[in-house]
Amino acid sequence: MNSSNSVDINGNKIRLIREQKGLTQLYLATVVGVTTDTISRWENRRYPSIKLENAKKLAEALEVSLEELLEMEADREPDAEIGGEEAAADKAVSSLAGRIGVPWPRGRWWILAGAGVLIVAALAWAVIVTNRSGMEAVRIMPAHTAPNLSFPVLIRITGALDAGNTLLIRDELLGEGQAIGAEGEGSPKEFGKNPRWIGKLAGGEAAFLYLVKPDKKLRPDEEIEFAGDLITREGQSFGEKIGGERRITIAPYHWADRDKDYVISDSEILRAHETYSLPGSNLIDFNEIEELWLAGKYDWNKKTQTFVPVAPTEGKQ
The missing domain is CATH 1.10.260.40 (lambda repressor-like DNA-binding domains)
Structure with a gap:
């Protein structure tokens, strides 16, 4: 009993x-x-x-x-x-x-x-x-990433247009990796395994973007899981659970290469920009992604754990 x-x-x-x-x-x-x-x-x-x-x-x-x-x-x-x-x-x-x-x-x-x-x-x-808050937080991130390659995590918060209360996002990494936020006072924010964001809605929405760098010892097919909540009022112990994506798989492909064919296509580069570009944020190095996109093809160097642009071979399609 x-x-x-x-x-x-x-x-x-x-x-x-x-x-x-x-x-x-x-x-x-x-x-x-x-x-x-x-x-x-x-x-x-x-x-x-x-x-x-x-x-x-x-x-x-x-x-x-x-x-x-x-x-x-x-x-x-x-x-x-x-x-x-x-x-x-x-x-x-x-x-x-x-x-x-x-x-x-x-x-x-x-x-x-x-x-x-x-x-x-x-x-x-x-x-x-x-009397729930009526607010919703959704996690958006790629389905895969390479070992030691930082990937973006975007949490979008939506709610009433006139909501004026301060909100708190508490996300958590359940795996081998470290989270990094936008630069503050000249240096990136080191979140470790507990990314945090505090702010208010503007026009009924807000966004929290951070990067996660997987541990280089992770092997293909291993995963990093996420769990988090949205706190909408003072004194609240349990918040609204963050919806959306919950895990990412380690694979030898760039996270922007959605179909995993070692080619970042026009539609894939556009999607990456549209999804993870936030006004005033330079957290993601799109120049590196665009280099792979312009090359037409890329390879994964397992030894250096980096992506290498592959120049088109003359006479081959």
Whole structure:
């Protein structure tokens, strides 16, 4: 049985959902703020009851409702003290409690004793849902990049035209790489694994651009994952989850070469400019990309971990 600050979770469901979404225990541990050993113990039901706060973080990381992770009536042995209509009523109330994030112990007297509490909690939950910020943050980035080649990450924030509150973007790298921001006072901002942006909307939108340099020891097909949120008001612990792209794959192609054919085409160079060029920002060295584009073709030098323009061979198409 759980306390008011904890909930009973179903470890089998957690493992199944994680595996279906292709997530690792390390990813969940990083987002929730626990160790991989703790995630393993949750999945193996060594810790059947966990803190409500951690359960909410876990549900957010898995992109499911909290109810889907809870140990529900159908997952347990029947209670001999509750039968017939009372058992059905208890199950229905427990299900409602799970949907709104309220722990619900089993038993006959809880049905009547806590009915008023549930009604108030349900109304409060409805107020929270209907009063969300109405703002959205979406992460845009290439599908691949080469080892040791910096690539851009753009987060676009949209909302009401008259929104005047200050916003905070908290992004996070879950992999081997370092984030770099636009220059401030003559030197680039070193974000490490935690890019941050604070500002306001202008005309209902804003944008946060930064670069990520993958560690040169990363190998092809390895990935860097991202997780972050948008804080819209003071005192807010959990923000609106950043949508859009969540991972990038290491491959021996330039990030602007979308079809990975060692040719940066006219449409690809245009798309790179249109997507990642921000007024007043010189974070991206487009001259280097244009050199590869003008050459018509390029190669990846594995030894130096650089791209080399390839001059057209005379007599060949």
